Amino acid sequence: xxxxAIVILVLFxxxxxxxxxxxxxxxxxxxxxxxxxxxxxxxxxxxxVAGMENEMQRSESTAFCLSCHIMGPYGKSxxxxxxxxxxxxxxxxxxxxxDEACYTxxxxxxxxxxxxxxxxxxxxxxIYYLGKPPLPENIKLYEPFNxxxxxxxxxxxxxxxxGATHNADPATLPAIKANTLSCVSSGCHDTVHNVGHxxxxxxxxxxxx
Amino acid sequence: MHPGSSMERKLRISGIMVILxxxxxxxxxxxxxxxxxxxxxxxxxxxxxxxxxxxLYSLISAPSHPTGSSGAVAGK
Numbered sequence: 314x315x316x317x318a319i320v321i322l323v324l325f326x327x328x329x330x331x332x333x334x335x336x337x338x339x340x341x342x343x344x345x346x347x348x349x350x351x352x353x354x355x356x357x358x359x360x361x362v363a364g365m366e367n368e369m370q371r372s373e374s375t376a377f378c379l380s381c382h383i384m385g386p387y388g389k390s391x392x393x394x395x396x397x398x399x400x401x402x403x404x405x406x407x408x409x410x411x412d413e414a415c416y417t418x419x420x421x422x423x424x425x426x427x428x429x430x431x432x433x434x435x436x437x438x439x440i441y442y443l444g445k446p447p448l449p450e451n452i453k454l455y456e457p458f459n460x461x462x463x464x465x466x467x468x469x470x471x472x473x474x475x476g477a478t479h480n481a482d483p484a485t486l487p488a489i490k491a492n493t494l495s496c497v498s499s500g501c502h503d504t505v506h507n508v509g510h511x512x513x514x515x516x517x518x519x520x521x522x
Numbered sequence: 523m524h525p526g527s528s529m530e531r532k533l534r535i536s537g538i539m540v541i542l543x544x545x546x547x548x549x550x551x552x553x554x555x556x557x558x559x560x561x562x563x564x565x566x567x568x569x570x571x572x573x574x575x576x577x578l579y580s581l582i583s584a585p586s587h588p589t590g591s592s593g594a595v596a597g598k
Contacts, residue, residue, distance in 0.1 A: 320551050327544040334537035337530040349533070353577040357540045357570045364547045364566070368559045380555055438556055 316371075319363045326356040372434060378415040381441055386449045387415075390506040394518040399497065399505045405518055408466070422465045450509025460492040532580035536573045543569030 329352045332339070339345040371377050379388035391404040391414060400418070403409045409417040420430040433455065440446050467473040468490070478501070479486050488494035496502050543566045550562035 316551055320548050323544050323548045323551070327541045327548070330537045330541045330544070334534050334541065337533045337537075340533065349577075353533070353536055353540060354574055357544060357574055360544060361547065361567060361570050364551055364562055367551065368562055371554070372556070372559055377554070377556065434556070435560070438560060442557065 314363055314367065316367055319360070319367050322356075323360045323364065326352065326360050329356065369431070372431070373413050373416040375412055375414045375416075381437070383441065383446050383449055383452075384415075386508040387452075387506050389517070390508060390511075392517045392519070393511070394516040397504050398507065399502050401518075405520070418462060420462075421459060422461055448509075452508075457495065458497050460489055460494075460496050463496045464490065529580060529584055532576065532583075536577040536580060539569050539573030539576060541573075543567075543571075543573060 329348075333349060333352055340349040375388070375391075378384055387400075390398060391401050393401040396402045400414075403418070404411055404414045416430065420426050423429075473479060474486070479489065485494065489496060497505055546569065547562055547566040550558040550566060
């Protein structure tokens, strides 16, 4: 449901509740009792669930993640005009949905991955507002990046399965799939965001969203 | 206290909590900041939840055969 529709629903519910607060005698009649149940029980709960669902969806958007200024350099790294920058190459070529770029790579695709990602987000909020946030270049992942997140899309893809480097050694592909050889920290695709290490030569692509 | 007026008072309290919760929710929905999500869950969720629970409590605490002429929800 679009945000505007939910806002209208919420305000409509509040207006109806306001009428019953001002004129509670309306509830004397049978129709009034039904109205009261709808206004004080069904509509508020429905509005709340719709609003929370909307916020959950919004929390997966790239704009949401980048709305904290500490994430600014990471957002900027998505526009680096250099295909060796993994995050930028994925974002610019729509290998991940551009409007959910952060979430697509940084959630985990295990059973409770989404829940874990949401709790991680709450932890970020706590640190951002009540703790001492680190400098952007000092932000680290909570745990090493699991190949599972890459393989969620790349497993079975021809470019991955038949890639020359991936097949140069017969042990490489099984090791990647078993997560014993990391995609991003084994010296293969290790230029990801590289915030704080761009230097002066890095250029930015102005396209995209 | 008159059963009807007691019921009306409970409905008003419940309604005010629901209204406040919904207004906070509307603000959170138009305010695109991460803290809005927390405000929606914590403040709006609490207010609406309490309002709904208080409404349900007002229903079960209403006298089954009230006397009087203006019993809101509980009946005439």
